[in-house]
Amino acid sequence: MKFKANFTEKPANFQMDDCRIEKVVELSHEDFCRLKITPLADQPFIRENKGCMFHRDGIIHCLLALGQGSNDGVLVDAEKYDYARLAAYIPGMRDIVNAQMDRAADFIIRWGTENTTSGNWCIYFEDLEEHLDLTIQEGSGLDSMLRAALKQRPEVSAVDMHDGCIEVEYHPEYCQQLQEKKAPELLLKDLLPMLKGGGLMFLCHEEAEQSVLVENLCELTDAGQEDHAALLNARVSEICDTPEGTEIVLTGVDPEELVRFNEAHDAFMEAEQSMGPVMG
Incomplete structure (x- = not known):
């Protein structure tokens, strides 16, 4: 050998x-x-x-x-x-050092994402020495290797090192407390009772060309609500005012549900008109 x-x-x-x-x-x-x-x-x-x-x-x-x-x-x-x-x-010394930098990056990211309430978190060089027995100083070369290791991580959006401090900005979706503070999801069926008589409003979807008049949805019977439950259980992602009226943007629902509702409503209106006036 x-x-x-x-x-x-x-x-x-x-x-x-x-x-x-x-x-x-x-x-x-x-x-x-x-x-x-x-x-x-x-x-x-x-x-x-x-x-x-x-x-x-x-x-x-x-x-x-x-x-x-x-x-x-x-x-x-x-x-x-x-x-x-x-x-x-x-x-293999480069691999040994890189493994230590990855270990330090894991520690920094775990500490930051679990504790930040703003998306930013600062850890000091002395924290790394205390917890990892790792000595980092500005200009030592190890600082730039640690910065490179952090920048490669998907949780990190920016890194700055100054005055013995490692300041990291994290993407919000990785921050535990920011996720816990997110507002609960708003479903269309919960919002609908508050929209009656509120003027011209439309339900929209990013992937659908058609929109639905809210006033038509408010006219649904119990049977109609059951038939269009998927639409009523859609999540409201945005509400915005436009020159034409208020747009309520939906997500978490197949865009075809808007099309299906309009077709069903049009068919109902045609059937009602064909019956003509009812004689007393």
Whole structure:
């Protein structure tokens, strides 16, 4: 079986070091290959980020170098030098970091969508450190990776990071409390008694060319109401005034129900007219 491994000459032990990534640096393909092939050569990105590499409380605070087009990464602690004096090559490091960003995005979205009453919610970097042991700082590279992970989520419409705060704007349909606050559905049959004698009103549907006069619907007998129950149980999505009268827009009903009602009403009127006046 073929395999790739980084062997160390005369290893003292194989104990893993505790480390914390302070900053992510994205290198070009050429620079990343140069780092892998000649890790002891001076590197401009190391010289520019010496303040991000230090030891504290037994933890190595380091840089993570990722290469464009590569899934692997190199952890670097230069110990104040311009080259990778301490380094660890980590296969699949980009996937590891992306998985952590997805985990953080899940946490942010769950917290926000469950608690927001406006569609906006703010979580601070310190919240991520407390709950996920994830350190995010502006300009660290991890912040831009987290922003990209959030922007890919269907729940999120906008993301802004400033002053240690992650401010997220959510689509309302994903916000639990906004859905609970939505007004109950208004059915046509519940509205109909209030429409009698209210002037010229029409029932409309986005997918139907015909409209129904409300006054005709108000004349239905009990048997007629049963026959046209689907129309009466339609949801009212909008009420608007037009020069011709008031339009009541319906949804949740087959548009053919409007056509069927008009045909039935026309047939009834024709039958009534054909009977002529009733003699006393």
